[in-house]
Amino acid sequence: MPERLDYIVAIVEEQNITRAARRLFITQPALTKYINKLEEEYGIILFDRKSSPITLTEAGKVFLEEKTRIEIAEQNLRHRLEALKNGSVTITVGIGHDRAPRWIPKLLQEFCRRYPDINLMIKGAGELSLPDKLRSGEIDAAFGVFESNEENVEWRYLTVEKLSLVVPLAFGIFPEDFLPEESVDRPYILKPEQLNGLDYISPAITMGAYDSYQALRQLYSINVGRQITTTSARSIRTMIIHGLGYGYGFIGSASDLQDENGVFRAGCCILPGLPTRRFTRAAYHSDHIHVDLLRELTDMLEQQIINADSPSKIYWKNYQNDDRLFV
Structure with missing residues (x-):
């Protein structure tokens, strides 16, 4: 049976077979039949379909990781051979x-x-x-x-690159005389307890900013509220501006702290001991x-x-x- 990694990836990302099938432009029964046959062929269970949302089993994680590696290796081989053929x-x-x-x-x-x-x-x-x-x-x-x-x-x-903890003004942790536009060069010095219970925008584990997030969690026992994870630094800044949580990243200028109407919505902060570059x-x-x-x-x-x-x-x-x- 031909293997379609895009089918598996779609289910992983959508966490729902119906949504994944819609994204792939196939029917839900067809996608379910494909997964059933694949699991039968390898003698493993790829997805825990009893949970909501649907998640990969440990065997499913290994399968996807190894098949992705093999597919990448085959693509590289084809490209190299094609280059040799064409000189x-x-x-x-x-x-x-x-x-x-x-x-x-x-x-x-x-x-x-x-x-x-x-x-x-x-x-x-x-x-x-x-x-x-x-x-x-x-x-x-x-x-x-x-x-x-x-x-x-x-x-x-x-x-x-400059690094800061960026916190929405709506969270109410800044003093009355705080000026967001000045915080880019002179960040507000936080106390760890000021962040307790606040929602956090987390970088994905594959991002360079993830190390800073790890340092934050290791140095301080901060209780995080809801956590939203994204693979885009730009998305982190946008979500902070819209008050969805605070996050770690680089801010180039005061305009990065403003919304689409030029209104300041966030400020730059630091916690002692965390990297600033x-x-x-x-x-x-x-x-x-x-x-x-x-x-x-x-x-x-x-x-x-x-x-x-x-x-x-x-x-x-x-x-x-x-x-x-x-x-």
């Missing part, structure tokens, strides 16, 4: 989902101008997964927030067959960052406060 070179870049639309278009314009015969593949990814993708050969270069300790990996810093990096294998191309690609991105005018991202070589990562 062409393909460079695959892995980059965080939120960073890709800001960095990639201008970067590729310059790279494609210099190298019109080289193919490029851009893979948006959760930033914490980038080292594994680089190690496996799924990508040739990685750009984002991650660590890499491998000996044969050549890496460099790209930017330093994070670094973005570029990494690639130093023994890669096209390492010179990867270095030049990174040089182009570095120059693009230097020329950009963005208060939220400081070119790392211009950063003079290396010892002030924590307050």
Whole structure:
């Protein structure tokens, strides 16, 4: 029976077979029949259909993880063989989902101008997964927030980004004389107990910001109310502005604290001991067959960052406060 990972992924994301079938443009009985046959073929139960919402069983998690890995490996093999057949070179870049639309278009314009015969593949990814993708050969270069300790990996810093806890004004924790527009550079110093019971917008485990969230939970025993998890830093900011919870991330300017009508809806805060900066990096294998191309690609991105005018991202070589990562 042909395996359709998109069927399984749709059920996982929708947490409901009827909604998943609607999304896939098939009938609910057809989707149920497919899952039944797949479970019968492998002799396992993929989904706990007695729970609401529907969730993957432990066997289902392993199945999806391994089948996804195999499918990616097959795609990479096909791309590499196709490149060899055509005598062409393909460079695959892995980059965080939120960073890709800001960095990639201008970067590729310059790279494609210099190298019109080289193919490029851009893979948006959760930033914490980038080292594994680089190690496996799924990508040739990685750009984002991650660590890499491998000996044969050549890496460099790209930017330093400001980090804050961003809290809706509607939560009522700020004093009467608090000015949101000034909090970007002078964040309000919180007491941990002020956050108890408040709803939280959490970054997904694959995001670079997840480490900051972990630090928050480990340093302070804060009772979180409702928790909303998302894979998008932009979504975190938007939900905070709309009062759905507080969250951790970078705020570039006062306008990031305003709603669509220009009204301030949130302020920047810090808790002692939590990181106030994070670094973005570029990494690639130093023994890669096209390492010179990867270095030049990174040089182009570095120059693009230097020329950009963005208060939220400081070119790392211009950063003079290396010892002030924590307050």
